[in-house]
Amino acid sequence: MLNKKVVVLLCIAVLVVAGCSQAKKEAAIKVAMVTDVGGVNDQSFNQSAWEGLQRAEKEIDIKASYLESTQDADYKPNMETLFDAGNELIWGIGFKMADVLSELATMNTEQKYAGIDCFFEAPTPNLVGVLFREQEPSYLVGYIAGKMTKTNKVGFVGGMDFFVIHKFHYGFLAGVKEGNPDCEVLVQYADSFTDAAKGKAIANQMYKNGADIIFHAAGGVGDGVIEAAKEQNKYAIGVDKDQNSLAPDNVITSAMKRVDNAIYNLTKTLVEGTFPGGTNVVYGLKEGGVGIAPTSYKHVSAEILEEVKGLEAKIIAGEIVPPTSSEEWEAMQ
Amino acid sequence: MIKKFLKLFSNNVFLFTVISIFLGLFIGAIILLAAGFNPLQAYGVMLQGIFGKPKYLSYVIIRSTPLILTGLSIAFAFRTGLFNIGAEGQYIIGSTVAVVVGYFIHLPAILHIPLVIICALIASGFWGGITGFFKARFGVNEVISTIMLNWVALYLQNFLIYTPGFQKPGGEVSYAIQPTASITFLDKWKRSEEGIAWLLDHPFWRDLFKTPINWGFLIAIAVAVLVWFILKHTTLGYRLRAVGFNLYAAEYGGINVKKNMVISMTIAGALSGLAGALQVMGVSHQISLLAAMEGYGFDGIAVSLIGNSTPIGCVFSGLLFGGLKYGGPKMQPAMGAPSEIINIVIGIIVFFIAIPQVIRLILEFGKRKKAEKV
Numbered sequence: 001m002l003n004k005k006v007v008v009l010l011c012i013a014v015l016v017v018a019g020c021s022q023a024k025k026e027a028a029i030k031v032a033m034v035t036d037v038g039g040v041n042d043q044s045f046n047q048s049a050w051e052g053l054q055r056a057e058k059e060i061d062i063k064a065s066y067l068e069s070t071q072d073a074d075y076k077p078n079m080e081t082l083f084d085a086g087n088e089l090i091w092g093i094g095f096k097m098a099d100v101l102s103e104l105a106t107m108n109t110e111q112k113y114a115g116i117d118c119f120f121e122a123p124t125p126n127l128v129g130v131l132f133r134e135q136e137p138s139y140l141v142g143y144i145a146g147k148m149t150k151t152n153k154v155g156f157v158g159g160m161d162f163f164v165i166h167k168f169h170y171g172f173l174a175g176v177k178e179g180n181p182d183c184e185v186l187v188q189y190a191d192s193f194t195d196a197a198k199g200k201a202i203a204n205q206m207y208k209n210g211a212d213i214i215f216h217a218a219g220g221v222g223d224g225v226i227e228a229a230k231e232q233n234k235y236a237i238g239v240d241k242d243q244n245s246l247a248p249d250n251v252i253t254s255a256m257k258r259v260d261n262a263i264y265n266l267t268k269t270l271v272e273g274t275f276p277g278g279t280n281v282v283y284g285l286k287e288g289g290v291g292i293a294p295t296s297y298k299h300v301s302a303e304i305l306e307e308v309k310g311l312e313a314k315i316i317a318g319e320i321v322p323p324t325s326s327e328e329w330e331a332m333q
Numbered sequence: 334m335i336k337k338f339l340k341l342f343s344n345n346v347f348l349f350t351v352i353s354i355f356l357g358l359f360i361g362a363i364i365l366l367a368a369g370f371n372p373l374q375a376y377g378v379m380l381q382g383i384f385g386k387p388k389y390l391s392y393v394i395i396r397s398t399p400l401i402l403t404g405l406s407i408a409f410a411f412r413t414g415l416f417n418i419g420a421e422g423q424y425i426i427g428s429t430v431a432v433v434v435g436y437f438i439h440l441p442a443i444l445h446i447p448l449v450i451i452c453a454l455i456a457s458g459f460w461g462g463i464t465g466f467f468k469a470r471f472g473v474n475e476v477i478s479t480i481m482l483n484w485v486a487l488y489l490q491n492f493l494i495y496t497p498g499f500q501k502p503g504g505e506v507s508y509a510i511q512p513t514a515s516i517t518f519l520d521k522w523k524r525s526e527e528g529i530a531w532l533l534d535h536p537f538w539r540d541l542f543k544t545p546i547n548w549g550f551l552i553a554i555a556v557a558v559l560v561w562f563i564l565k566h567t568t569l570g571y572r573l574r575a576v577g578f579n580l581y582a583a584e585y586g587g588i589n590v591k592k593n594m595v596i597s598m599t600i601a602g603a604l605s606g607l608a609g610a611l612q613v614m615g616v617s618h619q620i621s622l623l624a625a626m627e628g629y630g631f632d633g634i635a636v637s638l639i640g641n642s643t644p645i646g647c648v649f650s651g652l653l654f655g656g657l658k659y660g661g662p663k664m665q666p667a668m669g670a671p672s673e674i675i676n677i678v679i680g681i682i683v684f685f686i687a688i689p690q691v692i693r694l695i696l697e698f699g700k701r702k703k704a705e706k707v
Contacts (some may be wrong), residue, residue: 037625039672065667065669066666066672067662067665068672072628073612077392078662080392080665081663084386085666096505099506113564160505161495162505194625
């Protein structure tokens, strides 16, 4: 009997407190994003995307929210949910959402959609694809690796074997070659974006085989790579964000992909009324969408950084075109 | 009065589950409150997100379909005393085979659909049967072998996606199955010009047909009834259950235990594979590169538990689980709560639903105490 009373009291308490809490004020424009299966705290591009939206919420008058996906089959229903919630713009994060985005954009012609890492053949006027030239920062960090290696051996750890990661992979190869034509590059794909233990095992093996710098483009797998660098006191190169904070003595630089900037800029165009609907927007060095980490000066000599700046200018001018695929890389040989 | 209630609860699994759901919601509410969010508003959003529109209900049904079948698969094996953790892998095999047969073979729909289903059943049944065979022949624990086979299945699918001629150019996905293998309602029509025009004039149907609503759910229910019939009213079912109740007694009674283990795992595998095949034929129409397991099989374990390992129970618990999985995350954007909080709340609700047995024990304990007092 006593238990029942306690339960009833608790119920009342819940109701009272619930009644007292206030509804949050509604901002003018609602913008939301659907994460891929990595979730919003993936230390990688979903997180970066959400940071971009949060920044937009702080600096321009929008209300940001997100919805996580746990399976590929969630993308469409999640987009529908955000559509019903009255969002002005809906972001899909990751190339896997391209098909769903273009299907929904055709069906809901009044709703604006945008996709990170998505390329659309013929985007409808309410759809924008956002792409990055990942090969450009990868080329630059490759050059740094080539210059800084003492063993003439560096490593590349890829997440999964597909075109986005290929851009990192072959851009890096070309950069290393530019910096040090004799340098050998060990390459391995982890077939995962989450398995840190696997990243560590691969990195340890590479260090054992004589590599002294490893570049990863592998999301959560890269955490393991950086951990291995820390334990073995070797160098690693981060990706997507400035990952120096993960191992300040070992992460010499990072190939940054500023998903947050892209999201922020595009959301801003929405507010300003210049939304580039019906196009694919490409972010490279020129647009400030990619680059090397600002903390690079800690480990990389000023001399090399100066050379990197020169290369950057050449890439922007179009004098150097880093390869994006094995075909382009073969063609350069 | 209260005594009567208690008696009702301890005898009635359904009522018991309902109570557990409310307890789960209640504890979830406390957590939401502690995190500074209004639980009533949150649950309102969730219920609205499940029942608010025909479209939402349709999504819940779509979401539930594979869960009902993987739940049935685990329940079936469980009745024979086997713990089928391999539903995930069997699901993957079913969906992969469905895409292969659905894409490469050209046939009229009336032949194509059954062919895809039968091929998926055979392949995933074989996949499940491997486990049963190893268990029966070498005594390999089915938990271990199914977990390992899950990974084999996952990498097999990823390997196949990279096969030239099967991988869709420019994507990490396979080609879509032929339209003749699709079981989505009016799939072609709703994308045609006249279809779009008609739907524009009929908002209700437009709303409904935005979802990939398909035959899968009806098939799943039919299969649940079939499984119930097999278990309850056939000699095969009797033998399987006998092995589940007591292996040695069954053997003493002249039942071939080893053979029945293989049969049980084969059928369980086929059920999970059917889940994968229906998902492909009705919803996704293709398979994509998997970085991790999608969890249909693992959720099936919970579905089977909630459903008390009975076929009909699995239908309802599958629907419940599908509703929670579909409606729950909707709390996030509406409330602005971090998804971790939302996941904790959903997790707690599921947890409470899954442990009615424990609550029953607690209640019975209280009853006994009261009896002592009197």
